[in-house]
Amino acid sequence: MAVPKYIKGKEPHKSEYRMIFRNVDRRGWDASIKSYIADGGYKDLKKALKMKSQEVTDEVKTSGLRGRGGAGFPTGVKWGFIPPDNKKPVYLICNSDESEPGTFKDRYIVHQDPHQLIEGMLISCYAVGAKVAYIYIREEFSEGAKILENAIEEARKKNFLGKKILGGKFNCEIFIHRGAGAYICGEETGLIESLEGKRPYPRIKPPYFPAALGLYMCPTIVNNVESLCHVKHIIAMGGQKYAKIGTPRNTGTRILCVSGDVVRPGYFEVEVGKITMGELINDVCGGLRKGRKLKGVIPGGSSAKVLRAGEKYTIGTGESERTIGINDIPMDFDTLAACGSMAGSGGVIVMDDSRDMAWILNNINTFYAHESCGQCTPCREGSLWMKKITDRMVSGAGVPSDLKTLTSVGDNIAGRTICAFGEACAWPTQSFVAKFPEDFKKHTSRRNAGKELNPESKAAAAGLKR
């Protein structure tokens, strides 16, 4: 395996650890199977097929890999939930619906390194006993879907996929299934319903845990694109070695996507927990624009609770307990949770002091109101209500009771819905209003009464502009 060289201007930052993104922006690289095999591709599939399937699962468990889609649930443990006495077919679904605002990592894997995903999927299928796998890819990645379809055909020709793979007993088919523009299809049971050709209404859990009652009521494993790629590397180096990357309980690398008010936004693959928020923003992303100060950060996709610059967080317990500021937060699952937010999907949105948080929240609320599937009451009614309140606030028709109402609507959604969308839409409101009350109060003074503005108009744009 050659040491990759990268396209000028797109070189990885020195603090990156490129494993999944090894081939992204790589000079002389293309998405073809030729490139991939020349670089040692599909060796790990061969290696896995020589192992027992349980051994593959065990390696993934040992690696400590946690799902990269948003919830951070241990991948190997998830696989272990398939009932041991199962007689039905098992399905594997790759969740490539990448739709959490602020997240843009799977896009590059799909477009630039499709075979890595396919290899990771084949190994995973072998581990869980799936003979059929689907890649549920968002509709907006139409180019990506074509690339994947082409890659699947290439892999089939080389017998990495199809019947009697590499002359052994393992059969496996992968099909592409395109979504049609729905955030809710990122929720695994919503995705399954969508794949079944139904409205993507998430299922109640219990009883419909996908590992037991998933696609067509058969055991189904749904994993994120990035998670499935990690499986390949876990097999390559062994679970134990993989577990040494990153930090304990937060192993491996993960791709952080930074957008918003930084000089150099982009994607960065780093060891989990080995980099702090301050290093990410100031070193890797070149800091804020000239003269600007940090106001807040959404650390894990737009549903993650916002962090405010200047806040203090108490992390650790007992002797290791310490108080840190926003810049000191190591970018891992557990610390971000301890700080009251989440690592989520790795989408970091940075906001400087030119931003009005009421406008930011209104934009987020518009997204969630648009994306609520409408199945269960609190989210269906609450998400649009929150949007309407912030619409009114940013249009100059806010009233003093709006802050209280907003928060309580959020409180009445979170934790009371069928799926995690309830939290996803409530957390921004709860956190923005709690942490930036002054920005919201500005919009509720009586002086603003009567200023009628359409949030999608020029004026709305002005509100988001510096």
Next chain:
Amino acid sequence: MSAVKKQTEDLVNVQVDGHWIQVKKGTRMIEACKQASAEVPHYCYHPKLTSPGNCRMCLVEMGMPPRPAPGQEAELDNDGHAKISWMPRPVIACANSVAEGMGIRTQSTLAKECREGVMEFLLINHPLDCPICDQAGECTLQEYSVEHGKGESRFLENKVKKPKNVDIGPRIRLDDERCVLCSRCVRFTREIVDDDVLGFVDRGSHSVLTVHPDKPLANNYSLNTVDICPVGALTSNDFRFKMRVWFMRETKSVCNGCARGCNILISSRENKIYRQTPRENNEVNSSWMCDSGRLNYHFLESGARLTDPMIKKGKSHETVDWPQAIRRAAEGLLKYKGDEIAIIASARMTNEELYLVRVLADTLGTRNVDTLKCHGEGDDYLSHEDKRPNTNGAKVILKLSSPGSKINSIKRDIESGSIKALLVYGENIASKGFDDGVLSNLKFLVTSHILANPTAKLSGIVLPGAGYAEKRGSMINATGRLQLLNKAIEPPGNSRDDWEILQDLNRAMDGKDFIYELADLFSEMASVVPALKGLTLSGIGEKGVPVIETGETIPLLEREAQRVKQGLIAG
């Protein structure tokens, strides 16, 4: 300190609002709460349908005893039960089942906040048009608003506009603004009657219930969706804007549209029926009934109703009083020998009426007694091919092994002139093969019916009876269940309850003592009809009693039982 009841094989201990009860394993939490008299409000949950858990109204607090560490004993509370560790998040009570040692709180602050929140969400975009809504008075949105609502609105925004007065089928209107998207109707059409025509379109807060423009909700069970709609979204064209529900009197009775004998509620006010709805009976019709049976009551309002006894004079009929009509009928019949007389009774008659027919036949000495067989199209749900509600009653009481088998010989004997007098009850035989040419051979024809039909027109004496909702009595349905009809309204004009007419006729001939109560008549009947031995009229109860084995099963109920077994529905 109460003793802890041991967990038996079928029962588990569950704490509801601080009280321990025992419920069957596998019971849904919501049903366990009901058993503990802690009613949990809900919209989407229906025991006969799957539980999507979408309304979120039944959120309660739930806890379980923590699993003790190896070698450690579980910590016990004052009652000797394992201490419950409560979960921070509420759970839906509708789709989750109980487990040993589970605790449920329906009245905690969290549970109350959840309900209040959901109520508010359901109302913000609701049109609040209760004054003109048919559901008012039996609307769970109204009821729960009183019990669980905030009592004030803080919604300052414009409501979402949705389609109103949508024609989704021949018998149903839809108001999407009132709809709470609980999906009960969708699940009913999908799961119970296999007519998957309802669905939701658009998404989020803009989601609306609808049908495809080319495929309306037209199946013969469609009106059940109106019953199970917890709000005023689905209304029946037949009932819309006719009557406020709180003015109506409900009478428990049995549908007479076919041999199924679906249990019903007849809703009436001031001697007028406004609607019929199914009444739950898990041995007969579950919670459902067909539309044709439901709307069948309209024939009682027919302009052709007979309101007075009549005697034919020349070509037309003349109104007479009852004593005169009965006397003339008795006199007319007594002119003939027993084998010159035939009686065509009807399986529309109650057991009591049929019993009096049997007495009459004995008095007259005739064995020419039968009922018409009247079969039509049945289905795989509830509708029975036998379109008469009491064929089994006729079998048992008139001792007919095969009702209808003597009809042809009666007809032949009328044609040959050996049968000279005929009594017809509750059937328009003129349209069933006994045309003018046949009936004109008779010397004497008496009809008792409720409508002025061709048979009545040919009859010398016409005795106006009462419709099924205008009288009391018992019937035996297709599966052999004895069930009770109750009187919801009075028969029109001078028409009378049939058993009284029959008794008057009997007494005019046999001179025996009168029976004044239907219950006494039933008891007399029960003493001579083996299948009814030991039964009393009041003993039939609201849900009936099985009296004969027919070997018939009810496909819809079998499927429901199967779904209960699979844990898909609570049942």
Next chain:
Amino acid sequence: MEVSRELNKQANEYISHYPNDQKRSASLPLLHLLQQEHGYINEESMNWVAEKLDIEPIHVLELGTFYPGFRQTAPGKYHIRVCRTLSCAMAGCYETMEKFCEVAGIDRSRVTHHNPIAVSEDGKFSIEFAECLASCGTGPVCLIGDEFYESVNAENVAELIEKYD
């Protein structure tokens, strides 16, 4: 509705991706096929899918109206989707949208929730806002047909539009 033999063949291919008794799974793929063919999904297309998959037509209507990826009205020759969500909004997507409308001659004043697409008078361009297109680091981004563009701002919209005629 008549479809080409090629489309029918492709539809059968998609159907074969799912178990025999789960043809309904092919609903989305088939709707995509028809949208590619006609530019949007109309009632006829939905009925065709229902018939092809042997499912109730309401179930296709349920999907066609749920997903904004399926257009319910005819777009222009070139359909533009501008990302509206946070990072792109912070980078100026509202100005991008306005500039697109100005250059392509599109009036968005009658856009509503139920009618999100605005078409230019000459029918050449149509435009709508899309939610997060997953390229937040290079906003504002947009799709023109299937082609994806990054950093589309008020300054370079005109140049981009020129590429289409």
